[in-house]
Amino acid sequence: MNEFQPITVSRRSSREEREIALMQIYRQVLERVPYSYERKAMAKAERDFLSDKIGVRRFLKELGHSRVYLDSFYYSSANLKFLELCFKHFMGRAPINQDEIRTYCDILMKQGVHHVITAILDSEEYRKVFGCFTVPYARQTKYYESPKAYLESDILNHEHIAQRGRAVPTLYWHQLGLNCEGGVCMTIEGENPALQNYHPEVKEAEAPQGTRIQQELLELLHGLDAVEAQRLVASLHRKQDRV
Known part of the structure; x- marks a missing residue:
C-alpha cells in the first residue's frame, strides 16, 4: 500500500x-x-x-x-457538534478532550463563529502540522498518543454528514456508550458498540465512563443558552433523559 x-x-x-x-x-x-x-x-x-x-x-x-x-x-448543528465538525474539517481529528471542547465553546459563545474558525486555523498545532500551503487531511495513526484518541478520530473521520445526528459529539456518545446511528441516541446494553463495530482489536481503549462524562456534559450544557441546551437534549432518545 x-x-x-x-x-x-x-x-x-x-x-x-x-x-x-x-x-x-x-x-x-x-x-x-x-x-x-x-x-x-x-x-x-x-x-x-x-x-x-x-x-x-x-x-x-x-x-x-x-x-x-x-x-x-x-x-444546522448544535454548537457542540459544530465544534467537533470544525476539528474534523480543519484539523483532521476529533477534539482531544472536554477541556478542548470547553475552550472553543467559550470562544464560540463569547466571540462568535468566525473567531472559532480563525482560532483553529491560527493555532500553533495547525501551523505545525499543515502550515500555510497543505490541505488538511485525516491524521495518520502515528499522530495519536493513545488508541482511544485514534479510535474517536477514526470514527469521526469516517462519519457521513448527519449520520449520527447534529447534536451529540463523538466524544460523548462514544464514552457514554450510546448508539447514535440515524441521529437518535439510545443506550446500548453491554459493551461499547463503537469499539465492537470499528476496532475490536483496540483493547486499550477506555470503556464508557458514564458518571464522569455525564457530569462534564451537564457542565457544558450549563454554558449554553436555553435554546441551544434544549436542542442538544432533544436529540437524545427518551432513555437518555438521565444524561
Missing part, C-alpha cells in the same frame, strides 16, 4: 495542481463537491487561490467564514 501523500501547493505549483488542491479542500471541508451556486459565492476566493494570491490556509478562512460552510454545518 502506498504511503499517504498530503496535497501541498507552492509558488511553483501549476494551475492544474492548484485546481486539484481546491477540489480536495472542498472534499475535506464540505465533505462533498460544492454546488454551482456555492462555487459562485466562492468565486473571488477561488480566483485568488488559483492565481497564487492566497494560500491554502487563507482560502480555508474564506471558506470557513462563508455562508457556504456555515449554512452546511453551523446553522
Whole structure:
C-alpha cells in the first residue's frame, strides 16, 4: 500500500495542481463537491487561490467564514457538534478532550463563529502540522498518543454528514456508550458498540465512563443558552433523559 501523500501547493505549483488542491479542500471541508451556486459565492476566493494570491490556509478562512460552510454545518448543528465538525474539517481529528471542547465553546459563545474558525486555523498545532500551503487531511495513526484518541478520530473521520445526528459529539456518545446511528441516541446494553463495530482489536481503549462524562456534559450544557441546551437534549432518545 502506498504511503499517504498530503496535497501541498507552492509558488511553483501549476494551475492544474492548484485546481486539484481546491477540489480536495472542498472534499475535506464540505465533505462533498460544492454546488454551482456555492462555487459562485466562492468565486473571488477561488480566483485568488488559483492565481497564487492566497494560500491554502487563507482560502480555508474564506471558506470557513462563508455562508457556504456555515449554512452546511453551523446553522444546522448544535454548537457542540459544530465544534467537533470544525476539528474534523480543519484539523483532521476529533477534539482531544472536554477541556478542548470547553475552550472553543467559550470562544464560540463569547466571540462568535468566525473567531472559532480563525482560532483553529491560527493555532500553533495547525501551523505545525499543515502550515500555510497543505490541505488538511485525516491524521495518520502515528499522530495519536493513545488508541482511544485514534479510535474517536477514526470514527469521526469516517462519519457521513448527519449520520449520527447534529447534536451529540463523538466524544460523548462514544464514552457514554450510546448508539447514535440515524441521529437518535439510545443506550446500548453491554459493551461499547463503537469499539465492537470499528476496532475490536483496540483493547486499550477506555470503556464508557458514564458518571464522569455525564457530569462534564451537564457542565457544558450549563454554558449554553436555553435554546441551544434544549436542542442538544432533544436529540437524545427518551432513555437518555438521565444524561
